[in-house]
Amino acid sequence: MKIHKEGHRSIAIAIIIFAIINLVTLFFISAYSPLISWLIFVVTFCLLLFIFSFFRIPRRAHTIGEDSLVAPCDGTVVVIEEVQPDEYFKDKRIQLSIFMSPLNVHVNRNPVTGEVVYSQYHPGKYLVAWHPKSSTDNERHSVVYRAGGKEVLVKQIAGALAKRIVNYLKPGDKVEQGSEMGFIKFGSRVDLLLPLDTKIDVQINQKVKGGVTVLGKW
Template sequence: MTIHKEGYKSIGFAALIFGLINIASFIFLGDNYPKTATIIFIASAILFLFIVSFFRIPYRSLTKGEREVICPADGKVVVIEEILEEEYFKDKRLQVSIFMSPANVHVNRNPVSGEVVYNKYHKGKYLVAWHPKSSTENERHSVVIKNDKAEVLVKQIAGALAKRIINYLSVGQEVHQGNELGFIKFGSRVDVILPVGTKVNVQLNQLVKGGVTVLATL
């Protein structure tokens, strides 16, 4: 396991706060209230380790396949439905959405290989990630990857806790399946928009792994 580069500043800041809280705790409480100081140390250590876990990247054997659409994120499948996609395609599409909890790995990966033909950031609200309107009203970053099989739209969507979306792609860039697409700090949601008729290989409420689970077959 490694730590993602997006976590260095957050972990450093958390470590500083952890140190200051416990230095103050043992100075002012250590002699007269040692149990209280110990409780503060344990609670702050658990919180610090939890923050570190946000930015972990576990070692995985990534799935590859020209016809496969691989899950771009860890989490739980919360939506599988046909929609009228109004941002890019302007027609009916199949949407599969993955909810990322704070406990999930937060790196996002390219579901397919191809050329980035669309990349746009949208300001928006911070509705809870499972809200039906979060896909269109929340802060989000949309990218479309095109290859000879299909065009796949991926939306990184902010939620009530996730207030920073990071995207590494640019229009005209050739990307490879499984490589990093971006990062959402502290979890939220990723939507994958596919052609109608695409075979979906996951089910509602299924737990999936980014870069590993086959989401659909083109």
Template sequence: MTIHKEGFASIGIATLILGAINGLSVWFLSQQYPVLSLLIFIVTFGLWLFIISFFRLPSRQLTIDDKKIICPADGKVVVIEETVDEEYFKGKRLQVSIFMSPLNVHVNRNAVTGEVVYSKYHKGKYLAAWHPKSSTENERHSVVYQVGHNEILVKQIAGALARRIVNYLSEGMQVKQGDEMGFIKFGSRVDLLLPLNARVKVKMGEMVKGGVTVLAEW
């Protein structure tokens, strides 16, 4: 397991702040209130470990198959339903949504191999990621992949805690299934809009792994 590049700055800042808190704790509290000073150390050390774990990048055997659409994110499947897309397709699509808790791995991967034909960032609200309107009203970044005659749209959606979406893709790029598409910090959601004839292979409530779990077949 390694640390994702998006975490270097955050971990560095957290180390300085938490180190300063512990330094002040030792200086002012360790003599008169040693138990309190120890408690501060335990809490801040636990927080530091959590921040590091959030940016972890575990080694995985990725699933590569042109006939399959792979989960772009770790998390829990919270939506499988038909919807009407007003952003790009202007019609009915099959939506599958994955909720990412702060404990999940937060790197996002390309669900398919193909060409990026649409990539757009949208400013918006910060509703809780499980809120039904978060898909259309929250801050988000939408990417459309073209695979032959098929297209899928993947949305990285910010939540109440996630205030920064990172996306590495731009229109015209040729991308490979399993490669990184971006990163969402501190819990959020990823939506996929699939053709109506796609065969979904996951179930509601299922825990999935980005780059590994087969989400659907063409």
């Protein structure tokens, strides 16, 4: 397991804060109240482990298939419905949304092999990720892939805790299925807008793994 590059600064800051808090506790509290001192150590150590865990990149064998659409992130499927898109597409699409809790791996991956034809950042609000309007009102970054004559839009959406969306793609990029597209820090959601003839292979409340779980085929 590796640590994602987006976490290096956050982890360094967390280690410094952990050290300062526990040094202060050691010199000013431990002699008078060792129980409180140990409690502070345990709590801060658990928080430090959480920060390390959040930026983890586990070893995985990624799914590769020209006719397969793989999950761009870890999480839980919370929406599968037909919608009228508010961006890029004019025709109706299937929206498939994946909620990412703070405990999930937060690396975002390309769901298909193809060409990036659209990449756009949108500032916005920070509604909770499961809010119905988070898809259109929250801070987000949208990418459209063209693969085998089909187009897929993937939308990284900030949540109440997610304050930074990172996206590495620009129009014209050629990408491989399963390679990194970006990262969202601390709790979020990813929406996919798919052609109506996509055969969906997952269900509501199903757990999925980024780069591994096949969401659908065409």
